[in-house]
Amino acid sequence: xxxxxxxxxxxxxxxxxxxxxxxxxxxxxxxxxxxxxxxxxxxxxxxxxxxxxxxxxxxxxxxxxxxxxxxxxxxxxxxxxxxxxxxxxxxxxxxxxxxxxxxxxxxxxxxxxxxxxxxxxxxxxxxxxxxxxxxxxxxxxxxxxxxxxxxxxxxxxxxxxxxxxxxxxxxxxxxxxxxxxxxxxxxxxxxxxxxxxxxxxxxxxxxxxxxxxxxxxxxxxxxxxxxxxxxxxxxxxxxxxxxxxxxxxxxxxxxxxxxxxxxxxxxxxxxxxxxxxxxxxxxxxxxxxxxxxxxxxxxxxxxxxxxxxxxxxxxxxxxxxxxxxxxxxxxxxxxxxxxxxxxxxxxxxxxxxxxxxxxxxxxxxxxxxxxxxxxxxxxxxxxx
Numbered sequence: 001x002x003x004x005x006x007x008x009x010x011x012x013x014x015x016x017x018x019x020x021x022x023x024x025x026x027x028x029x030x031x032x033x034x035x036x037x038x039x040x041x042x043x044x045x046x047x048x049x050x051x052x053x054x055x056x057x058x059x060x061x062x063x064x065x066x067x068x069x070x071x072x073x074x075x076x077x078x079x080x081x082x083x084x085x086x087x088x089x090x091x092x093x094x095x096x097x098x099x100x101x102x103x104x105x106x107x108x109x110x111x112x113x114x115x116x117x118x119x120x121x122x123x124x125x126x127x128x129x130x131x132x133x134x135x136x137x138x139x140x141x142x143x144x145x146x147x148x149x150x151x152x153x154x155x156x157x158x159x160x161x162x163x164x165x166x167x168x169x170x171x172x173x174x175x176x177x178x179x180x181x182x183x184x185x186x187x188x189x190x191x192x193x194x195x196x197x198x199x200x201x202x203x204x205x206x207x208x209x210x211x212x213x214x215x216x217x218x219x220x221x222x223x224x225x226x227x228x229x230x231x232x233x234x235x236x237x238x239x240x241x242x243x244x245x246x247x248x249x250x251x252x253x254x255x256x257x258x259x260x261x262x263x264x265x266x267x268x269x270x271x272x273x274x275x276x277x278x279x280x281x282x283x284x285x286x287x288x289x290x291x292x293x294x295x296x297x298x299x300x301x302x303x304x305x306x307x308x309x310x311x312x313x314x315x316x317x318x319x320x321x322x323x324x325x326x327x328x329x330x331x332x333x334x335x336x337x338x339x340x341x342x343x344x345x346x347x348x349x350x351x352x353x354x355x356x357x358x359x360x361x362x363x364x365x366x367x368x369x370x371x372x373x374x375x376x377x378x379x380x381x382x383x384x
Contacts, residue, residue: 001218002195008202009246012054012084016206020046021087026154029085029119031076031103032094033265034127034293036285038166038275039146040092041208043156049204049266050085051244052076055358060114064106065099070328071357072242073103080107081114090121090153092146097297097331121153129299131291140286147282163281169208171274176215177203181268183222184260185316190225193238193259194249200267201244234377237318239263239309239339241325241332242357251363252322255370261316263294263309296335305335306342313348320377322370324353349377 008014021027028040029050037047052075055061060081061074079085093104104124111118126142128135147158177200183189184196199218203211234257238249244266249259262268273292276284294305313321321343325332333354340350351373355362 001214001221002198004214005199005202005218006195006246008206009198009244010053012051012079013087014205016210017046017048017087020207026089027087028090028092028121028150029088030092030094030125031073031100032096032125032127033295034096034289035092035094035125036143036289037204037208038163038170038285039143039150039158041169042158042162042166043150043154045089045150045154045156046207048088050076050088050091051205052079052358053244054084055079057082060110064110065102068328070097070099070241070326072326073099073106075358076103077106077110080117081110083114083117085119086116088119090119090123090150092123092125094125095127095297096295097329099328121150123149128290129297131298131301136286136290139290140282143282143286160281163285164277167275167277167281167284169212171277173203173208173212173215174269174273176212176219177268178273179219180215180222181261187317189258189260190222193236193253193262194246197249197259197262197267198246201246204266233258234374235260235317235319236322237261237263237309237313237316237320238322238324240323240336240353241329242266243324245358248324248355248366251367252370255367256374257320261312261318263312265295269294296331302335302338306339309339310343310346313343318348319381320349320351320373322351322353322373324355326357327354349373349380 008016025046027046027048029048030037031050040047052072055075055078058074058078061078064077065074095101107118108122123146125146128138151158180196180199183191184193199215236252236257236259238252238259239262243264252259275288294308323336323339325336336352340352343350351369353366353369355366
């Protein structure tokens with residue numbers, strides 16, 4: 001059963017995407033977790049989270065960005081220029097950070113030089129950096145603008161009922177993901193951290209109806225599985241920069257740990273990660289996607305983010321935290337320093353890892369640092 005999710009999470013294209021396109025249906029990609037996929041789904045389109053895996057060169061990315069920039073948007077641009085996103089009928093670019101904001105400009109320019117690399121529908125979705133009432137109103141207007149643009153381009157109508165139905169569907173999927181997270185927290189879990197992370201990533205690149213159906217089957221299988229794989233391993237939480245590379249989680253677990261929790265924008269958030277179905281849909285989407293974020297791009301929210309991580313670490317009973325960030329990611333790189341300080345002050349050991357996005361090209365260096373960290377933890381356990 002895990003094969004379905006592992007395959008979807010490990011490649012740019014998957015069988016469900018191929019079947020969707022073969023049926024003549026349309027796909028809209030998006031780059032950031034601040035963009036509500038419910039909007040695209042309500043239009044009868046496939047909301048697909050754009051990723052940069054399978055990047056083998058950086059020729060195009062370097063030409064438009066230069067060398068001293070986070071490699072995530074550079075990988076997206078590289079694959080776009082190479083035509084790897086040929087199945088996209090549209091793309092929505094969000095301001096996750098300044099490098100991601102520039103992706104809008106760079107991709108538009110790349111589309112001029114590499115014909116066919118930019119989909120016909122190309123929309124810039126702005127996101128405020130605060131959650132004040134005026135920022136929420138601004139965000140609601142951005143959502144309305146996106147709805148109008150989708151309706152005009154794809155000649156569809158997005159009704160309030162369709163939005164409510166999509167919200168209900170995605171809420172159910174998030175509830176199922178939280179059931180997986182609860183299983184991870186258990187001291188006798190029968191699912192690895194790598195598999196749990198694969199499921200979360202797969203949820204962003206599979207049609208939601210199919211994802212929910214397959215995840216329900218997997219949960220039933222997990223609950224009857226008597227094979228336990230958590231005993232005797234160090235319990236770790238992974239947090240920080242965007243990561244959709246399952247091999248990074250596998251590398252951490254292969255070194256002798258169990259990743260029992262994570263806080264990464266592709267991962268599983270919390271049991272409260274739901275859109276309020278009792279509110280007007282646009283208002284509810286704006287509040288959920290702007291207010292519930294734990295991304296360091298949001299101003300004045302460090303204490304909230306740390307408290308969230310501490311609560312997750314407590315629930316998962318972690319023995320150590322790995323804070324990873326992509327090189328040149330100023331947001332996560334800076335905040336990880338504060339998180340390390342505050343976790344260590346509360347008796348939770350931390351390891352900070354700086355890496356490049358994409359296929360693990362620094363496996364040896366990272367493996368050595370991870371193993372050294374686990375040796376520190378084991379020594380500390382023995383002394384305690």
